[in-house]
Amino acid sequence: MKLMVNGEAYDVATTTLSELLAALDYEGDWLATAVNSDLVNKANRAEFQLSDGDRIEILSPMQGG
């Protein structure tokens, strides 16, 4: 399945969002996720089924003004 993760192309075998995070070595309570511009809550990642062409954003706290 082809996905865009934080603007980079990936070809992965994972089917859920939580599996994708684990496969790409993303872990931690400080991460927020969105798929195709909509928030996916932490609690929903395990059952969130990804589809070919999905765009995933994985964000974390950063300095800001």
Added chain:
Amino acid sequence: MFELYGTELPSRLLLGTAQYPSPAILADAVKASGTSVVTVSLRREMAGGRAGEKFWSLIRSLGVRILPNTAGCHSVKEAVTTAKMAREVFGTSWIKLEVIGNHDTLQPDVFGLVEAARILCEDGFTVFPYTTDDIVVAERLLAAGCKVLMPWCAPIGSALGPVNMMALRSMRGHFPGVPLIVDAGLGRPSHAATVMELGYDAVLLNTAVARAADPVGMARAFGKAVDAGREAFCSGMLEPRDVAVPSTPTIGRAVFS
């Protein structure tokens, strides 16, 4: 003490956390400023990276309130999604709402701002809108559910200070009961004191402190200027006059000729 959305805050200075020379200087500047609210953002995390965790750990150790922003968002959709992601990560409904409309001036897209504010207020967010000094836009933001307004006084990071005093004065006069925070464009402590003397409730700044030669010293200076401006406003300042008025009593002066 003053209140923002029912929360009492000891300092009227809100401080950004970006562009400091090091995390240690950021921490020292926050402490020196006396601020009780700092702004933060969300950005892409690298695979296997822990930059976000380190920064988040530092901020939590400072014991200040967090005001996440939607900086860099150019559409309502981007801003709303970013706000929702921030609420989940930072565990607060407070959001500094930015919907940028112009790449050069970074001025708000006020039409998108009002729409995003309405969506977020209806969703239970506590919205701090970064807006212009336009009174009509301000009224729309209040109607959308905002109870605090954050007008710019000059473009973000410009350090120009208040470039339109008439507009700021007019806004203060038009919304006497609404907490008004000057956000963006301040360059010097005297700028902060000036807008506080106008009766603004607080200021939010970042670059002027972070990019100073000594950010910790500048943070302390801004903290003092904000306090001085507020105390001056509350103490009743003298109106300027076009003629001289002697300060020393004229009655009883000696006559030598």
